[in-house]
Amino acid sequence: MKLGYFTERPVRWVPEEVILKNGAHFAVSNSYFDRERASADYNYFIDENLYAEELGFDIVALNEHHGNPFCMGSVMNVEAGILARLTKKAHILLIGNPLPVLKHPLRMAEELAEIDLISKGRLITGWVRGAGSEQFFNNANPAYNREYFEEAHDFIVQAWTRPGPWRYEGKHFHYRHVNPWALPYQKPHPQMWIPGTLSPETIRWCAEHNYPYFGLGTALPATCDMWDLYADEALKHGYEAGSENFGYLLPTFVAETDEQAQKLGQGFLFGGGQNTFSRVEHTLPPGYNSKEAIQKLAKQPQGSWLGISGEKMRGQVEDLEIDPVKIRQKLLPGYERAQKNLQFMIGSPKTVIPKMKAILTTLRPGSLIVFNVQGPVSNKDRQTSMRLIAQEVMPALKEHADSIGLVDALTKIPGTTKARAGVKRNPVADRGLLKEYGLVS
Amino acid sequence: MIQSTEEKQKVAGAELVMVKGGSGKPLLILHDELGYPGWMTWNETLAHDRTLLIPLQPGYGKTPKLDWVMDYRDLAGFYSQVLREMKLAPIDVIGFSAGGFIAAEMVAADPHIFSKMVLVAPMGIKPAKGEIYDIFPITIRTHLRATVADPYKTPEFAKLYGGEMTAEQFEAFEDARAEAARIGWEPYMHNPSLPHLLNGTKTPTLLVWGSSDHIVPRECIDAYKQAIPDAQIAVINDVGHRPEIENSAEFERVVTKFLAA
Numbered sequence: 001m002k003l004g005y006f007t008e009r010p011v012r013w014v015p016e017e018v019i020l021k022n023g024a025h026f027a028v029s030n031s032y033f034d035r036e037r038a039s040a041d042y043n044y045f046i047d048e049n050l051y052a053e054e055l056g057f058d059i060v061a062l063n064e065h066h067g068n069p070f071c072m073g074s075v076m077n078v079e080a081g082i083l084a085r086l087t088k089k090a091h092i093l094l095i096g097n098p099l100p101v102l103k104h105p106l107r108m109a110e111e112l113a114e115i116d117l118i119s120k121g122r123l124i125t126g127w128v129r130g131a132g133s134e135q136f137f138n139n140a141n142p143a144y145n146r147e148y149f150e151e152a153h154d155f156i157v158q159a160w161t162r163p164g165p166w167r168y169e170g171k172h173f174h175y176r177h178v179n180p181w182a183l184p185y186q187k188p189h190p191q192m193w194i195p196g197t198l199s200p201e202t203i204r205w206c207a208e209h210n211y212p213y214f215g216l217g218t219a220l221p222a223t224c225d226m227w228d229l230y231a232d233e234a235l236k237h238g239y240e241a242g243s244e245n246f247g248y249l250l251p252t253f254v255a256e257t258d259e260q261a262q263k264l265g266q267g268f269l270f271g272g273g274q275n276t277f278s279r280v281e282h283t284l285p286p287g288y289n290s291k292e293a294i295q296k297l298a299k300q301p302q303g304s305w306l307g308i309s310g311e312k313m314r315g316q317v318e319d320l321e322i323d324p325v326k327i328r329q330k331l332l333p334g335y336e337r338a339q340k341n342l343q344f345m346i347g348s349p350k351t352v353i354p355k356m357k358a359i360l361t362t363l364r365p366g367s368l369i370v371f372n373v374q375g376p377v378s379n380k381d382r383q384t385s386m387r388l389i390a391q392e393v394m395p396a397l398k399e400h401a402d403s404i405g406l407v408d409a410l411t412k413i414p415g416t417t418k419a420r421a422g423v424k425r426n427p428v429a430d431r432g433l434l435k436e437y438g439l440v441s
Numbered sequence: 442m443i444q445s446t447e448e449k450q451k452v453a454g455a456e457l458v459m460v461k462g463g464s465g466k467p468l469l470i471l472h473d474e475l476g477y478p479g480w481m482t483w484n485e486t487l488a489h490d491r492t493l494l495i496p497l498q499p500g501y502g503k504t505p506k507l508d509w510v511m512d513y514r515d516l517a518g519f520y521s522q523v524l525r526e527m528k529l530a531p532i533d534v535i536g537f538s539a540g541g542f543i544a545a546e547m548v549a550a551d552p553h554i555f556s557k558m559v560l561v562a563p564m565g566i567k568p569a570k571g572e573i574y575d576i577f578p579i580t581i582r583t584h585l586r587a588t589v590a591d592p593y594k595t596p597e598f599a600k601l602y603g604g605e606m607t608a609e610q611f612e613a614f615e616d617a618r619a620e621a622a623r624i625g626w627e628p629y630m631h632n633p634s635l636p637h638l639l640n641g642t643k644t645p646t647l648l649v650w651g652s653s654d655h656i657v658p659r660e661c662i663d664a665y666k667q668a669i670p671d672a673q674i675a676v677i678n679d680v681g682h683r684p685e686i687e688n689s690a691e692f693e694r695v696v697t698k699f700l701a702a
Contacts, residue, residue, distance in 0.1 A: 136578050143623035281580045287619030294615045298608035 001360070001401035002408040003394050004059030004093060004369035005052035005386065006249060009045040010270070011069035012376045013037045019271030020327050025070035026133040026278035032069070041072060042079075044379060049083055051383060053090040055390035059124070061093040061249075061369050063195075066101070066130075067137040070277060070374075077111045084119035091410065092119055093369070095195040095214060095249070096126030099156075100148035101138035106175050108152070109159040112190065113182040121185040124410075126193045126214070127153055129202075133278035135285045143287025146201070148172055160189040191409060193247060193367075198226045201290055207233035207241070210415030212366065214247040217274075217343050220362055221440050223248070224429035227363065231428040240417040240425050243366040243406040250359065251338075252345040252370040254352055254388040255381070264385075265346035267375025268338075269331045341439060345370075349392035356393065357400045358433045366408035368397070443488045445480045447503075453522035458503040460495040463488025468533050468700070469555075470495040471520070471540030474564075474576065474621040474630075475584070476502070476613060478601050483685045486693045491533075491700075496523065500620035502613050512624050513539070513565070514632060517546030521554060533700055535559040538657065538682065539621060539630060545665070549638035559696055560665065561649040562682050564630040568660030573630050576656070577622055581614040582606075590653035590681040597686035639668035646672035647699040651680035651687065673699065 014032050022028045049060040060083060064076040073079060080092050092115065097108060116123040129149050135142040151170050158168075164179030184190055195214040196202045206213040207230045215223045227246060234241040251268050255261035268274075277283070289297075338344040342359055345352050360368065370389055372382055419425070434440045445462030460477060462484065468491040472478075477497055484493060499519070500506035510516050520543060524530040534555045536544030541563025547554050564573055576584050585602050592598045606614075621630075646669050650662045666672050675695040680687035 139627060141622060141626040142577075143619050143626070281578055281583070286577055286615065286622040294612060298611040298615075 001243070001365070001398060001406040002058040002091075002367040002410060003397065004061050004091075004367060005049070005057040005372070006061035006063070006095070006369045007045065007048065007372040007382075008063065008065075008070060008374060009041065009072035010267075010374045011038075011072055012041065014069040014271075016271050016375075019069065019276070022279075024276045024279040024282070025068040025271055026131075026137075026282050027067065028069055038072070045072065046079065046082055046086070048379075048382065048386075049079075049090075050086055052386060052390075053087050055386055056394065057090060057386075057390060059091045059093045059367065059369065060087065061095050063095050064098070066134045068133070068278070070271070077115060080115045080123070081111075081118060084115045084122070087119070087122070089122070091122045091124050093124040093193060094126050095193065095216075095369075096128040098128050098130030098134055098138075099152040100145045101130040101134045101140040102152075103138070103140060103148070105152035105155045105173055106159060106178065106180065109156045110180050110182045112156075113160065113180065113184045116184040116186055116190050117182065119185075121190075123184070123186070123190045124193055125190045126195055128195060129288075131278060131283070132285050132288050133282040135288060136282060141287075142285035144172065145288050146290070150205070157189065160184055193409065195247075195249065198222055199293070200226070200229060201292075203230050204233050206230065207245075208237055210234075210237075210239065210245075210413075212245050212247055212409045212414055214249060214367075214369075215363070215365075216249050217251055217371070218248075219439075220342060220359070221431070221434055223363055224431055224434070227429045231425055234415075235419045235425055237415075238419050239415045240419050241414070241428055242412070242417060242426065243364045243428075244409045244412040244414045246363065246365045246428065247367040247369065247409075248359065248363050248365040249369045249371055250345055250356070251343070251373075252352065252356075252385070252389065253373040254345075254347065254349055254385045254393065256348060256384070256388070258347045258351050261347045261351075261385075264377050264381050265344065265373060266335060267373040267377045268344055268346075269328075269335055270375030272327065272331065273334075273374065275334070340437075342437060349388050353393055353396045356397055358437065360397060360401055360406060361404060362430055362433050364404070364406055364428060364430065366406055366412075443485055445484070445488075445493070452526050453519055455499060455507060455519070456505055457499075457523060458497045460497065461492065463490075463492045465490040465492055466533070467492045467494055467529055468535065469524070469529070471534065471536040471543050472498065473538035473540050474617065474625070475588075476617040481597055481601075481686055481689070483689045483693055483696075486689070487697065494529070496520065498620065500616065500623070502616045506620065510624060512632070513542050513630075514546050514550075516624060517543050517550065521547050521551060524554060530554045531556040533557040533559075535561065535696065536563060537561045537685070539564050539625065541565065542630065542632075542635075545635060545639060546632065548642055548644050549635060552642055552644065555644050557645045557647075557700055559647045559649060559699060561684065562651065562654050562657040563648070563661065563665060564625075564657060565632060566636050566661055566664040566668070567628070567631045567633065568658050568664060570660045571658035573658070573661065574656040575629065577618070577626070581611070581618065587655045588682040589687055590651065590679060595683075595687050597689070598683070601686070636664060636668040639665075642669045643671070644669075645699075645702075647695070648672050648674045649684060649692070649695060650674070650676055651682060651684045652676055652678045653680060654682045656682040675699075 062076040064073040065071040193212045231241040253265040541560035542565030
């Protein structure tokens with residue numbers, strides 16, 4: 001199993017009240033931007049990733065978002081290029097480049113090839129559709145989101161593997177001279193790991209392409225269901241999925257004591273946390289979701305999806321006045337609930353080890369990425385968490401992973417276990433502990 | 442009460458669903474970006490001496506989406522084919538909002554396709570000042586409320602959209618929003634070449650606009666007037682983007698007067 005390190009590189013100086021009053025991180029005015037602090041933190045987060053490598057994390061993971069203070073990574077390939085040069089052995093995982101909103105797959109193929117060359121083959125690339133809000137930020141037509149995604153992906157794979165020059169005239173992209181003189185170091189190309197929040201369409205697509213799928217802190221029972229969907233789809237494509245096909249990203253904050261961890265871990269709720277990434281009208285642009293997803297939403301008025309209730313979906317609450325004090329009070333039960341559901345891992349090493357082992361047992365991921373805290377937590381406290389995870393938690397997790405046979409995608413190429421005719425596939429999830437943790441009735 | 446019917450027909454390579462009602466000379470109605478809302482008072486009035494033909498736009502739930510239609514000009518081309526195949530041209534037309542954009546694209550490509558043209562708060566030309574309201578980064582509820590000057594003084598608005606939104610309504614609006622975005626995202630609900638191609642249009646044209654329209658600014662009407670100098674303008678006071686339901690009596694008066702002239 002591989003253990004990775006991830007941070008959103010949060011903007012730590014924006015007043016929380018500004019985010020709460022805006023109702024979301026997306027669309028907070030950049031009049032709050034502070035160039036001195038931003039400059040310092042861009043450099044600090046590069047150093048933090050180098051520290052992760054020094055501590056022994058196998059992977060450093062980057063992402064990007066646009067138009068908000070949730071994540072400083074606006075152009076993660078820039079950071080990846082720097083890390084490619086400065087790191088020595090860690091793999092650089094991109095989760096992921098939002099293909100539909102960047103709109104230039106040839107340029108993307110070149111950028112990633114350079115990163116892979118500079119790192120001498122340590123790039124693991126990944127693709128996302130981009131959050132709903134990012135369609136607005138980049139003026140990318142949301143009704144073509146999935147078409148852009150698939151066409152850009154197919155083009156990039158060709159650009160990396162097919163000798164040029166050649167001509168490409170697709171539906172959305174046109175290049176009449178394809179012949180990039182930067183090709184990946186890895187042959188045929190870097191691995192692609194796909195992060196997501198359990199969209200069945202994306203999971204089917206991953207299974208079709210043998211690409212590992214990464215659950216982004218997703219609820220464990222639903223994640224088990226989607227692992228099964230992936231594995232069943234994999235059989236249709238002639239192979240058996242295993243731990244190498246799966247990864248999981250877990251918000252994790254560790255301190256010397258549970259009390260310290262609980263206090264600082266509340267940074268995950270900063271500005272409302274992930275549930276206030278963007279307001280409903282920015283989260284679901286027209287045409288962004290499949291017809292099936294819209295039908296499901298329409299029929300579940302009381303349900304919650306992407307953190308949005310049926311009531312919010314219909315825009316019933318968007319005009320209500322926002323009271324920051326009340327919002328903070330409302331967030332705390334969610335913090336406790338997320339910990340109870342094992343979706344936030346907060347505590348001393350002694351507290352988190354058994355819970356993280358339970359996640360490994362349940363989801364059987366080949367790779368686990370820990371996601372450092374959000375909000376205005378000091379460099380020192382962030383690094384203490386990283387050190388405790390690396391020195392005290394990681395050995396226990398790796399030992400456990402070995403004992404239950406978890407293998408990562410770098411060690412075993414996904415899709416290499418052929419499906420066996422007439423033989424039931426191996427389980428890809430183990431729901432045994434879900435009941436013990438009260439996650440299923 | 443005049444009944445309307447819904448008919449599916451194979452035309453222009455599509456399975457087009459068309460609402461029909463009334464009797465007399467045909468009158469083409471091109472609905473707006475949110476889709477056909479239903480048979481309202483103004484339909485009833487006009488249907489006394491006209492046969493209303495209301496094609497339901499492809500991708501809006503009933504007529505299947507046409508993937509090859511990638512912008513409003515493509516859609517206008519499709520509707521022109523429909524009229525040719527059905528031998529309906531030249532025909533009178535009323536186009537609402539994005540439906541006005543479609544009608545304008547049709548007449549720009551074929552100056553003889555319409556005998557008379559009514560454009561109600563038409564999108565399609567970027568205003569020199571102000572902006573066509575961005576209908577995509579808002580919820581459907583916010584959008585609907587923005588279409589009328591005062592929802593509480595608009596009984597037909599309450600009839601259409603009052604009460605809890607049903608799953609079917611939600612889905613229909615999402616279909617409409619998705620398709621409007623697909624073909625109107627960029628350039629946003631306009632075509633930079635349209636005013637140039639409209640120059641010299643001789644089709645008798647009426648531009649209808651509500652003085653409190655939050656969706657399409659007055660400058661859009663001025664831009665159409667500049668492209669079609671002979672066009673008449675009818676401003677209906679104290680209504681928004683939906684004069685046909687906000688002040689249906691005045692809307693019917695100006696439209697029937699123009700069509701009868």
